[in-house]
Amino acid sequence: MENVVVIGGGPAGLKAAAELRSLGLDVALVEKAGVLGGTPVQEKFALLAPELRPAEEVVGALVKAVQQDGVQVHLNSTVTAVAGQGKDFTLTVQNGKGEERLQAGAVIIATGYEHFDPSVKPEYGYGVFPDVITSAQLEGMLSDGKVVRPSNGQVPKKVAILQCIGSRDAQVERKYCCRVGCVVASKQAVELRQKYPDMQVYIFYMDIRTYGRGFEELYWKAQDDFGVRFIRGRGAEVRRRGDELLLKAEETLKARASETPFDMVVLTVGMGPSEGTKAMASLFGLPVAEDGFVEPADRMLAPVSTKAAGVFVAGTALGPKDIEDAALEGAAAALRAAAYLKGGK
Amino acid sequence: MAIDFGDLKVYERMTQDPRFEDAYQGCLSCGTCESLCPAGQFYDYNPREVVEATGRADEAELRNWLENKIWYCAQCCSCKFRCPRGNSAADLVMILRDIAVEKGWAKEALEKYTRILKTILTVGNQLSPDMIAPDFFPDWGPRVAEMSKHKKEWRAELGIPGLMPIDRSWAVPAHVIKELLDIWKLSGAMDRVEATNPFLVELAWDNIEEALEDEKQAAEASHT
Numbered sequence: 001m002e003n004v005v006v007i008g009g010g011p012a013g014l015k016a017a018a019e020l021r022s023l024g025l026d027v028a029l030v031e032k033a034g035v036l037g038g039t040p041v042q043e044k045f046a047l048l049a050p051e052l053r054p055a056e057e058v059v060g061a062l063v064k065a066v067q068q069d070g071v072q073v074h075l076n077s078t079v080t081a082v083a084g085q086g087k088d089f090t091l092t093v094q095n096g097k098g099e100e101r102l103q104a105g106a107v108i109i110a111t112g113y114e115h116f117d118p119s120v121k122p123e124y125g126y127g128v129f130p131d132v133i134t135s136a137q138l139e140g141m142l143s144d145g146k147v148v149r150p151s152n153g154q155v156p157k158k159v160a161i162l163q164c165i166g167s168r169d170a171q172v173e174r175k176y177c178c179r180v181g182c183v184v185a186s187k188q189a190v191e192l193r194q195k196y197p198d199m200q201v202y203i204f205y206m207d208i209r210t211y212g213r214g215f216e217e218l219y220w221k222a223q224d225d226f227g228v229r230f231i232r233g234r235g236a237e238v239r240r241r242g243d244e245l246l247l248k249a250e251e252t253l254k255a256r257a258s259e260t261p262f263d264m265v266v267l268t269v270g271m272g273p274s275e276g277t278k279a280m281a282s283l284f285g286l287p288v289a290e291d292g293f294v295e296p297a298d299r300m301l302a303p304v305s306t307k308a309a310g311v312f313v314a315g316t317a318l319g320p321k322d323i324e325d326a327a328l329e330g331a332a333a334a335l336r337a338a339a340y341l342k343g344g345k
Numbered sequence: 346m347a348i349d350f351g352d353l354k355v356y357e358r359m360t361q362d363p364r365f366e367d368a369y370q371g372c373l374s375c376g377t378c379e380s381l382c383p384a385g386q387f388y389d390y391n392p393r394e395v396v397e398a399t400g401r402a403d404e405a406e407l408r409n410w411l412e413n414k415i416w417y418c419a420q421c422c423s424c425k426f427r428c429p430r431g432n433s434a435a436d437l438v439m440i441l442r443d444i445a446v447e448k449g450w451a452k453e454a455l456e457k458y459t460r461i462l463k464t465i466l467t468v469g470n471q472l473s474p475d476m477i478a479p480d481f482f483p484d485w486g487p488r489v490a491e492m493s494k495h496k497k498e499w500r501a502e503l504g505i506p507g508l509m510p511i512d513r514s515w516a517v518p519a520h521v522i523k524e525l526l527d528i529w530k531l532s533g534a535m536d537r538v539e540a541t542n543p544f545l546v547e548l549a550w551d552n553i554e555e556a557l558e559d560e561k562q563a564a565e566a567s568h569t
Contacts, residue, residue: 123427168373169429206375234373236380236427250376255391257379 004337005030005091005104007079007280010038011323012315013110014062015330016337021069023338028072028102030079030093032276036063038112039316040323046142048323049180049187050214055143058323074102078276082107082283086310087341106310106337109284109294110330111276113316116166116174116269124165124267125238131156131245132238134165135184135268142191149264152243155196156263160247161185162235163205167270176291178270178320182208183215185268186222193226201228202262204235204249212322238265271320284311293319304333312337348412348450355407359399359440368436372396378424378434390417392424392434399437407441415441416454449540459542466538466549467556469517469525519556526553 002025006017009031020027035041037059040048045055066073074093081092089104115136118126126132130150133141141147149156163185167178182205189201203222208230210216222228237248245265250257273281273292281288286306287295294313297305304312314333315326359365378392379385385392395414398406418438425433445451455462464471479490492499517525526549529535539546 164375164429170370170431171427171429206373233380234375234377234429236377248380250379250391250393252374252376252379252393255379255393257376257382257385257391 002026002341003028003104004106004108004334004341005079005089005102006108006110008038008110008112008276008315008317009033009036009066009073009075010110010112010315010326011040011059011062012112012317012326012330012333013038013108014059014066015327016108016110016314016334017071017330018062018065018069019331019334020338021066021071023334025338025341026072028074028104029066030074030077030091030102032076032078034076036066036073036075039114043115043136044140044143046139047187047191049183050212050218052187052190052218062327074100079280079283086308089310105341106312107284108312108314108330108333108337109277109280109286109317110313110315110326110333111280111317112274113271113277113320114274116172116272118165118267118269120172121165121169123237124162124235124265125240125245126267129238129240129245129265131263132265132267135161135181135188135266138188138266142188142195147192147195154263156199158200158262159192159202159264159266160235160245160260160262161189161201161203161266161268162247163203163268164234165267165269166272168206169270174270174272174291176270176320177209178268179209179211180320180322181268181270182210183212183218183322185266186210186215186219186228188266189228190218190222190226193222193228201226202231203228204231204233204247206232206234212324235265271316273317277317280317284308286311286313291319293317304329304336310337310340312340348408350408350411353444353448355404355411355441355444356399356402358444359407359437362440362443364436364440368433368440369396369399370431372400372432373430375429377427377429378432381423381427382434383421383423384417384419388414388417390414392418392438395437395441396432396434410438411441411445411450415445443537446537446540451541455541459545462538462542463545463548466526466545467522467552469522519553519560523553523557526550 004020004025004027006013006029009029017027017029033042040055040059048055048058077093077095079091080094083090087105089107091102091104093100093102118124124132148154163181166172166174185203189203192199192201208219210219231251233250233252235247235249239246244261246259247262248259281294289295294317296303296313296318297307304314306313312333314329382392384390395410415438418435420435422435425435461471479485479493535546
């Protein structure tokens with residue numbers, strides 16, 4: 001049976017679906033939301049690092065490819081059961097209207113991630129103080145073209161961006177790095193300074209990890225061209241004093257702890273496996289690693305394959321990564337699935 | 346006070362402590378501990394230093410801490426419960442303090458706690474609810490303040506004696522204190538007190554002998 005069901009319509013799933021079509025296979029794409037594009041669309045990403053291109057332009061192109069290539073798209077749909085095995089799967093798909101069955105020779109799971117919920121760490125006051133927001137919320141504000149303090153609707157004069165909220169943190173069982181937070185914060189700071197030249201923007205970090213091509217350059221640009229202030233120290237606690245927020249942090253390079261007033265605090269939230277990723281791992285019997293993400297057959301040698309024949313994985317279901325890498329994995333998974341159906345392994 | 350460290354290997358001795366494995370994991374040098382440390386606000390004290398010195402097995406720095414800084418920590422354990430790496434600077438400090446006590450280097454630092462130690466050794470506890478007033482701890486919130494306001498009546502109703510700072514929060518019978526002293530003796534705690542305050546140990550044993558005698562007489566009196 002030369003058809004593949006791709007589960008998840010984010011960058012990885014979209015790319016996988018489009019590549020499978022280019023190889024001449026029939027593809028069905030199952031997406032839980034009512035719209036394609038995944039988290040970048042649902043959370044209204046603004047510009048993408050490091051090139052500062054609108055997310056819409058990039059993700060829009062991926063969506064368009066799928067729509068034009070004759071992929072059978074199932075929106076508002078979730079896979080609730082699987083029967084059969086490699087080369088002959090029957091998936092039960094639930095949508096608003098009822099259930100349907102999809103036949104598949106192979107399956108690609110691209111069910112993505114979700115952001116860390118910072119209310120788990122009450123010391124940051126998220127959900128208590130309205131002017132403490134997440135990086136995802138800031139992204140939405142940047143997309144909407146207006147960044148204001150939720151408490152009073154005014155543009156903040158002084159903003160602190162706190163890195164690694166729900167990343168590199170044993171207290172919340174999130175020991176890993178989110179990989180994109182450093183470049184996303186640099187990008188957001190640049191966007192803020194571009195839009196509001198009078199705004200002071202501080203980034204509190206432990207290490208700047210700009211591993212991707214062009215990431216370090218954007219970090220430099222934030223310093224060189226936009227006067228973003230980088231303070232080495234993890235933001236530790238936020239409290240309120242009257243109209244302002246007070247941030248406790250140690251400027252570790254000076255070994256000096258301080259409490260500094262800000263108008264708005266942005267929490268750069270980490271990435272964890274999405275509910276869909278957890279559900280699909282359980283449905284297809286895939287092992288998950290200590291970090292909660294799907295464990296592939298071999299991280300180095302078979303990074304998008306799984307122990308289950310005919311089941312492949314791509315994107316942030318395999319761990320935190322940026323859109324470029326997620327799409328690359330989608331393409332790799334498409335190739336593996338096609339090879340599998342052509343009689344390979 | 347200059348300490349004669351002799352041939353003590355501080356780091357090695359720390360690693361032998363059963364608490365060490367949990368207290369030190371590694372360090373991100375993120376500054377969370379120092380940001381939250383109340384002692385850091387008042388003293389030249391940064392809990393991150395002791396964690397990093399431990400990570401480097403920095404003998405000179407650890408000795409420096411043993412000289413003085415270990416006594417600044419209030420053991421509030423904010424560092425322990427917030428450290429993203431799972432360290433406890435508070436426990437590292439406690440391990441160092443135990444080394445200081447064991448070696449007899451804690452006399453000066455612990456002198457001012459003699460009265461507390463004496464109360465614990467002679468009456469079994471030293472806290473009284475009056476010692477901790479909600480005015481000093483606004484973060485406890487209104488409920489505790491309200492409870493505190495009525496504590497005299499409530500305690501009287503529940504039949505819990507004692508409230509004054511010079512007294513104790515509850516009365517411990519003499520034979521129970523004797524048991525405590527025996528436990529402290531067997532566990533080595535009394536040796537530690539002796540290393541710092543030899544006269545207190547003597548006083549505790551004298552005191553308990555008298556108290557037991559009083560208890561015995563009171564029991565006999567109530568029987569007749």
